[in-house]
Amino acid sequence: xxxxxxxxxxxxxxxxxxxxxxxxxxxxxxxxxxxxxxxxxxxxxxxxxxxxxxxxxxxxxxxxxxxxxxxxxxxxxxxxxxxxxxxxxxxxxxxxxxxxxxxxxxxxxxxxxxxxxxxxxxxxxxxxxxxxxxxxxxxxxxxxxxxxxxxxxxxxxxxxxxxxxxxxxxxxxxxxxxxxxxxxxxxxxxxxxxxxxxxxxxxxxxxxxxxxxxxxxxxxxxxxxxxxxxxxxxxxxxxxxxxxxxxxxxxxxxxxxxxxxxxxxxxxxxxxxxxxxxxxxxxxxxxxxxxxxxxxxxxxxxxxxxxxxxxxxxxxxxxxxxxxxxxxxxxxxxxx
Amino acid sequence: xxxxxxxxxxxxxxxxxxxxxxxxxxxxxxxxxxxxxxxxxxxxxxxxxxxxxxxxxxxxxxxxxxxxxxxxxxxxxxxxxxxxxxxxxxxxxxxxxxxxxxxxxxxxxxxxxxxxxxxxxxxxxxxxxxxxxxxxxxxxxxxxxxxxxxxxxxxxxxxxxxxxxxxxxxxxxxxxxxxxxxxxxxxxxxxxxxxxxxxxxxxxxxxxxxxxxxxxxxxxxxxxxxxxxxxxxxxxxxxxxxxxxxxxxxxxxxxxxxxxxxxxxxxxxxxxxxxxxxxxxxxxxxxxxxxxxxxxxxxxxxxxxxxxxxxxxxxxxxxxxxxxxxxxxxxxxxxxxxxxxxxxxxxxxxxxxxxxxxxxxxxxxxxxxxxxxxxxxxxxxxxxxxxxxxxxxxxxxxxxxxxxxxxxxxxxxxxxxxxxxxxxxxxxxxxxxxxxxxxxxxxxxxxxxxxxxxxxxxxxxxxxxxxxxxxxxxxxxxxxxxxxxxxxxxxxxxxxxxxxxxxxxxxxxxxxxxxxxxxxxxxxxxxxxxx
Numbered sequence: 010x011x012x013x014x015x016x017x018x019x020x021x022x023x024x025x026x027x028x029x030x031x032x033x034x035x036x037x038x039x040x041x042x043x044x045x046x047x048x049x050x051x052x053x054x055x056x057x058x059x060x061x062x063x064x065x066x067x068x069x070x071x072x073x074x075x076x077x078x079x080x081x082x083x084x085x086x087x088x089x090x091x092x093x094x095x096x097x098x099x100x101x102x103x104x105x106x107x108x109x110x111x112x113x114x115x116x117x118x119x120x121x122x123x124x125x126x127x128x129x130x131x132x133x134x135x136x137x138x139x140x141x142x143x144x145x146x147x148x149x150x151x152x153x154x155x156x157x158x159x160x161x162x163x164x165x166x167x168x169x170x171x172x173x174x175x176x177x178x179x180x181x182x183x184x185x186x187x188x189x190x191x192x193x194x195x196x197x198x199x200x201x202x203x204x205x206x207x208x209x210x211x212x213x214x215x216x217x218x219x220x221x222x223x224x225x226x227x228x229x230x231x232x233x234x235x236x237x238x239x240x241x242x243x244x245x246x247x248x249x250x251x252x253x254x255x256x257x258x259x260x261x262x263x264x265x266x267x268x269x270x271x272x273x274x275x276x277x278x279x280x281x282x283x284x285x286x287x288x289x290x291x292x293x294x295x296x297x298x299x300x301x302x303x304x305x306x307x308x309x310x311x312x313x314x315x316x317x318x319x320x321x322x323x324x325x326x327x328x329x330x331x332x333x334x335x336x337x338x339x340x341x342x343x344x345x
Numbered sequence: 346x347x348x349x350x351x352x353x354x355x356x357x358x359x360x361x362x363x364x365x366x367x368x369x370x371x372x373x374x375x376x377x378x379x380x381x382x383x384x385x386x387x388x389x390x391x392x393x394x395x396x397x398x399x400x401x402x403x404x405x406x407x408x409x410x411x412x413x414x415x416x417x418x419x420x421x422x423x424x425x426x427x428x429x430x431x432x433x434x435x436x437x438x439x440x441x442x443x444x445x446x447x448x449x450x451x452x453x454x455x456x457x458x459x460x461x462x463x464x465x466x467x468x469x470x471x472x473x474x475x476x477x478x479x480x481x482x483x484x485x486x487x488x489x490x491x492x493x494x495x496x497x498x499x500x501x502x503x504x505x506x507x508x509x510x511x512x513x514x515x516x517x518x519x520x521x522x523x524x525x526x527x528x529x530x531x532x533x534x535x536x537x538x539x540x541x542x543x544x545x546x547x548x549x550x551x552x553x554x555x556x557x558x559x560x561x562x563x564x565x566x567x568x569x570x571x572x573x574x575x576x577x578x579x580x581x582x583x584x585x586x587x588x589x590x591x592x593x594x595x596x597x598x599x600x601x602x603x604x605x606x607x608x609x610x611x612x613x614x615x616x617x618x619x620x621x622x623x624x625x626x627x628x629x630x631x632x633x634x635x636x637x638x639x640x641x642x643x644x645x646x647x648x649x650x651x652x653x654x655x656x657x658x659x660x661x662x663x664x665x666x667x668x669x670x671x672x673x674x675x676x677x678x679x680x681x682x683x684x685x686x687x688x689x690x691x692x693x694x695x696x697x698x699x700x701x702x703x704x705x706x707x708x709x710x711x712x713x714x715x716x717x718x719x720x721x722x723x724x725x726x727x728x729x730x731x732x733x734x735x736x737x738x739x740x741x742x743x744x745x746x747x748x749x750x751x752x753x754x755x756x757x758x759x760x761x762x763x764x765x766x767x768x769x770x771x772x773x774x775x776x777x778x779x780x781x782x783x784x785x786x787x788x789x790x791x792x793x794x795x796x797x798x799x800x801x802x803x804x805x806x807x808x809x810x811x812x813x814x815x816x817x818x819x820x821x822x823x824x825x826x827x828x829x830x831x832x833x834x835x836x837x838x839x840x841x842x843x844x845x846x847x848x849x850x851x852x853x854x855x856x857x858x859x860x861x862x863x864x865x866x867x868x869x870x871x872x873x874x875x876x
């Protein structure tokens with residue numbers, strides 16, 4: 010069922026992603042990492058089931074591989090679980106509980122990153138994000154947009170080509186056997202690019218190039234910025250360096266703004282912030298504390314299983330703070 | 346008003362003009378059908394209307410074109426986009442931003458239309474085409490029919506007075522094609538939009554067309570006028586027109602409805618000459634209780650069928666009912682959940698795709714996915730090399746001759762027309778001389794002559810005891826060559842029987858001749874004409 014309140018602004022989702030990344034990079038405590046992954050999974054389930062989502066089995070596999078690799082290749086730690094004969098190359102030696110916990114922590118971090126990006130990708134379309142690029146860079150934005158639109162089409166086409174070549178008896182045995190798969194893909198891609206540019210032309214798309222005066226001014230701004238950096242290399246020239254750099258930045262920004270103003274294009278989707286965005290932003294604020302506190306951060310956030318395995322510390326307050334990450338996903342419309 | 350005056354156009358690097366001194370005029374509000382042989386220049390002519398030719402294509406153009414008083418050669422496609430909306434043949438390639446509503450907005454954003462006006466225009470187009478439910482959908486999730494309608498919505502966003510469409514129904518099943526034609530008719534009648542539409546299946550458009558242009562490829566000329574005037578001379582025509590011509594019915598009827606007033610003239614019960622029943626009952630392909638899923642969705646529920654040696658069986662059904670899935674499962678590209686497939690007396694369970702392909706060739710829908718060699722003959726050689734079989738030039742030359750490609754052996758396959766590319770791909774999969782053949786929509790984009798040639802070829806192969814399972818939406822083509830017809834729906838075979846029976850009784854699948862002479866078992870003109 011669709012909720013009555015508005016969905017969150019894409020920038021709020023961007024903030025959410027940054028908060029998750031900040032949280033993931035702050036702690037190596039496996040309890041907290043596990044809570045993070047579970048929290049994002051819950052948030053993903055709350056966001057709807059219309060699109061594919063990481064299954065627990067898939068995440069379990071990532072975790073398992075990480076534990077296995079760490080167990081087989083890290084030889085540190087006091088708690089020896091099993092010994093593989095030394096004469097077996099690469100993996101011979103002691104498998105320690107510490108190495109397994111270390112691998113599990115790495116696996117949880119990887120799972121956290123994967124599910125966070127998957128949820129972000131589900132909630133915010135790239136097209137919406139691209140709208141935030143200044144209008145002066147519209148052709149670049151469009152190229153990015155088209156390139157991203159082509160990804161699923163190209164994947165589908167590759168599958169079709171693979172099947173078409175399979176029924177001709179084609180099998181991939183050597184490097185050169187990839188040629189019958191990539192050559193039609195390349196040719197079809199070029200043909201599609203031509204068809205698309207023709208369609209865009211028929212729909213009134215005009216490639217607008219900035220005036221050469223703008224190019225000169227932008228380059229001038231860049232030179233001033235560069236001069237600011239060079240001046241900064243000399244002692245006691247900090248103020249002059251800062252002023253020059255600021256002037257260069259301002260000049261470049263002004264040119265970008267001016268080019269955008271000259272663009273005749275209009276924008277259909279103008280997104281606005283709502284009260285929900287403010288609440289979400291507040292709930293995410295604690296996750297940026299590590300950036301401010303730096304080395305003064307609570308010691309319990311860090312954890313290392315070496316040299317002797319111990320139970321990681323756990324603070325219930327952290328659990329409450331982590332709930333803030335689930336809040337944005339509970340807001341807004343479900344996608345099913 | 347569309348006016349062409351002595352227009353000549355030659356593509357860069359070509360000596361012969363594609364359009365040679367063509368002149369015609371189409372009044373405002375007309376519903377115009379453009380037809381002609383594949384590769385005759387229909388798409389070129391359509392692209393002249395909005396200036397894509399010569400602005401995008403390059404090349405030399407002469408003569409004068411006026412579109413509502415504008416000269417597209419002078420104005421260019423960007424300016425013409427206000428006046429002419431264009432829907433291309435390959436729908437997938439013309440979407441830019443990915444979401445339906447944003448796609449419709451794209452042209453408006455380019456034109457700098459203010460947001461409030463843009464919203465109003467989008468609402469109007471969405472309402473006109475009744476696509477409110479698609480607004481928030483991603484274009485990649487749309488069905489073929491939905492994508493076509495969205496492409497029309499994109500073209501109509503700038504409220505052009507002319508809408509040009511290049512073979513918009515070629516990839517649609519009959520039901521979706523009819524829905525699309527009805528939408529175009531509504532735009533034409535209620536919104537006074539001039540429609541210019543290229544199409545091979547004339548029977549779909551004749552009931553509604555007020556004007557017609559026939560593009561004759563050889564000299565690059567056109568014939569224009571009312572459909573009746575043009576069809577009196579055009580060499581390519583649908584079955585009912587072909588029958589009417591041969592029986593000298595005047596004035597020439599173009600539709601089944603028109604022809605019904607002549608039907609009583611054919612009174613003598615005539616012997617049926619449609620495909621004779623299959624002579625042998627020795628099975629080449631047997632499928633027993635086949636179940637195929639796509640993820641958790643059941644695509645094929647319980648399919649059992651048998652195809653005998655020397656038999657052509659046509660598989661029909663709406664888009665998305667699992668016809669292609671069935672062919673892919675037979676080939677081993679898709680794995681079944683349950684059931685058994687027996688090919689040439691042996692279970693295929695342990696056979697690889699290549700082993701199956703040696704016995705049962707498979708031609709997928711898109712021949713472009715297959716073709717990558719520099720020359721037509723090389724495509725055949727590559728297949729033989731893949732199968733580690735010796736390549737014999739004489740055998741390849743004989744096959745290419747059968748396929749009507751003797752003149753094209755050294756041509757670059759992707760430069761060929763749709764029909765020729767399809768036949769090249771057919772050559773590439775049948776060079777191993779398999780005992781059976783699976784064809785998926787082989788007539789897409791083919792004109793009547795190319796379809797006739799393909800039908801004749803399949804019948805010749807049937808004489809050589811080759812078994813053929815063919816998927817198509819084209820009932821007239823099915824009638825031309827099928828021994829039996831099967832109809833797939835909701836994951837099961839809903840109808841199965843002799844072609845003559847199914848194609849004269851099954852609603853939505855009856856041929857023009859069967860509609861004209863119901864209850865007589867006639868499905869092709871030859872059934873009526875045989876004496």
